[in-house]
Amino acid sequence: MAINVVWFKRDLRLSDHEPLKAAISTGRPTLLWFNFEPWLVNDPHYDERHWRFIVESIRDINRKLKAYNTQIYVTYGDTVEQLQIWHQQFSIESLYSHQEVGLLNTFDRDKQVASWCRQHHVNWFESPTGAVQRGLNSRQQWQKHWYETMKAPLATPDLARIQPVKAVSVDYRTLPKSWFERRPSFQYGGPAAAWATLNSFLEQRGRAYHYSISQPIRAQHHCSRLSPYLAWGNLSLRECYQATVDKRRETGWKRPLNAFLSRLHWHCHFIQKFESETAMQHAPLNRAYENYPYRSDTQVEQHLKAWQQGKTGYPMVDAAMRCLLQTGYINFRMRALLVSFLCHYLHIHWQYATTHLAALFLDFEPGIHYPQIQMQAGIIGTNTIRMYNPEKQAIEKDPTGAYIDQWVPELAELPLEIKHAPYRITPMEAQMYGFKLGEDYPSPIVDVDDYRPIARDTLYRIKKSVAGTKEAQRILKRHVVSR
Template identity: 25%
Template sequence: MTETALVWFRRDLRVRDNPTLAAAADADRLIPVYCFDPREYGLREYGGERSFRFRKTGSHRVRFRRESVADLRESLSARGSGLVVRRGRPEEVLPELAAAVDADRVFAQTLPAPEEVAVENRATAALRDRGLAVHRFWTHTLYHVADLPTPFTAVDDTYTPFRKAVEAEASVRDPVGVPDLPSPPASVGSGRVPAGEIPSPVDLDEALSDPTPDERAVHSFPGGEGAGRDRLKQYLWRGDHLREYKETRNGMLGADYSSKLSPWLNEGCLSPRAVEREVRRYEDERVANESTYWLLFELLWRDFFQFQSRKHGGAFFRREGIRERTDLAWRGDGERLRRWKAGETGVPFVDANVRELVETGYVSNRGRQNAASFLANDLGVDWRRGAAFFETHLVDYDPCSNYGNWAYVAGVGNDSRDRSFDVLGQARTYDPDAEYVKTWLPELDALSPERAHEPWTMSEAEQEASGVRLGVDYPEPVVRPDG
């Protein structure tokens, strides 16, 4: 009897090291499918207590996702298969498609965040109601959830004990190869990968077009598995940058101060196992040092937040966090949040990072931490509103890493220590010449590095002489970080 299978691509937009695709390829006929789910676009409710509305997916990530889906289609087509693209809710699209081709089984990636789990469970229930078998595969982390030293429900809530246990007692599985793919049924329409518009139905609140490239961007971040593999090769082998990663990773300007692999990892164009394997080869052929270890250390941080999200579910995303902090008085929407989002707090190091994020979809890890700390700890604004703003704009947005890091900085997450950053101290340390600040705030170009970081310290005479008048050319600080 001929067996027909569907493979539902989610955040695993690759053909290499994709166990879901490899397992599905045993079928006689295979229909790969990707759904542009309208719930991921437009204005949406945050959900839960004290909810608010925000835009789920901004233009930078939409552009990257479209390119990644198109690249996946080309990769599958080159192997004699194809990709069916549909707009709609997976729990509606997949059963209809399965019925149209008389499918027997569905293969899909499983993901850890509550929204992702909910979609997956609804789709699985709808498929099983029609008599289809559903097979789910954990493929988004470096270490497989089944290989952890403890069940994910018992992983430590602090990173260091988690890391030590995993490094001592677990191992990374070997990547799987690219399978031979059976042909899809000829009767299935392939559908169109959206070009130039948000893939969403007509109830979208506001259409977004492709962002205008900014020449100041640290990288163009083209979407797709091919681009991700090229970036990995460039960073490790052609540029030989990995040997100095630990020393350069806190940089602010340029393409190669860090690996910049996160967009491809988070959309699943690269698997973390493939990255780990390439780092191990680099260590064998070039050098093994603290920097090469540190990239793997960061991949394990990424794993940590995936497993934490799976463990804690909705609590991971609540205002009180997993620590149930009811002692913190948070501000909601208001002038402080508006100015932070606009990059107009009057604190240059914060404003520069927010403006880079909005204009390019990317900002360094150092910048993210400082922008987050200033909003939550200096301005006292509900940290979830800042995290949701990042969700909108980041080209490399991952729900677990984004909200986990924000909760961590805000003091409601995976660390009991005070995570408040000294923004001025950080600015002087990581941008001593104010080159970064002046790149994103050119109105401060005439100022000395000291004044560029603290323009509110200028006298009226200095303001007139420099042409930077507070409240006119650059805002007065909403609060002064120096007290």
């Protein structure tokens, strides 16, 4: 019998799902499929926290699909080889999926799938992801397209009409046990958790959104916390947008929700930038920065390791990294601080941030990740270069010291002013509080003025150079949104 295959990737939901809707509407038997690919599982951008989130998402979806006598069938192996197996077993008429704005290796895989489909006369129908447009060379009318997409009716599959295909899933016992272990410090995957999170944000948590987003301790509660659900497709951006617009009509919600809606717009903006210039994965968007003179001395590895472990001697930097290691989440300002500290205060190449942070961010989204890291590293050349002073950020964004207390507990008993900058402790204070800098907490691995002036002068010199200016003009022409 001829069948459809719906290939789930970063779209792990049953609602507002154009490929699923289209496949069901044909009336043809439809197989729902997710494939774990060994080369992607082993890619340094990913960590078990991502695969656990995916497993949680699939299990949640399958609980709902049970009522329709079907499920998402899970396999582990090469995607083209698995398609060949399905084709030999059932004869695939059409393959349905969303376009994936992923890493270069997933794009190469998609080209292999496209080749296989042509060779075997299988129709492959790819639906856009959000408002991202494949092959776009300019932003002419992009904003209009974005709003039209967000306001369009949801693509609601009629699950009652699905014609199930019975297949065989991988034996879950052959997958790593850690993928199935509940980790309470991480957000739980799946559409049910996504909707619960969105509803709690729109019912109460979001009221303080606009003045809480920069403070990490407040952001944990008042930010939407939807990013992993959007990254893995438990919730579509359009569903989130429309629910937010509906809520904005209520008294008292306009200001915080306007701020939130602007960030939903940024979501597609950055992914579109990456989609249009995927070389950002390996090279600066602004080519004038390709030969930026980062450090190459013998201490680079030691300093990088201290940054990765949250042992730099700067409490706010260390708190952010330790929180990320343990929960997969930090707010936007702390993400910017981590990248700025690595690139500006340690003067270490921005590429060292990419895979390390990607593997830690539960909401790792390639299309947002690379443009953001390059922007925070100051190598785009079209934005203000921001160098976040770690002590100033501690004082302003953690005024009570609660965030530092939570993630750097070795400083919890110190007075606030020392907690923010333990490297300023006097010998008398150290004796009074029984605290030994360098033993109880690391001494700063660098002085803030060791590399910051070098980074500042070099970044601005390149930005103002003929090559830097020319590249900035090219970038603005291609990526500035026009109506």
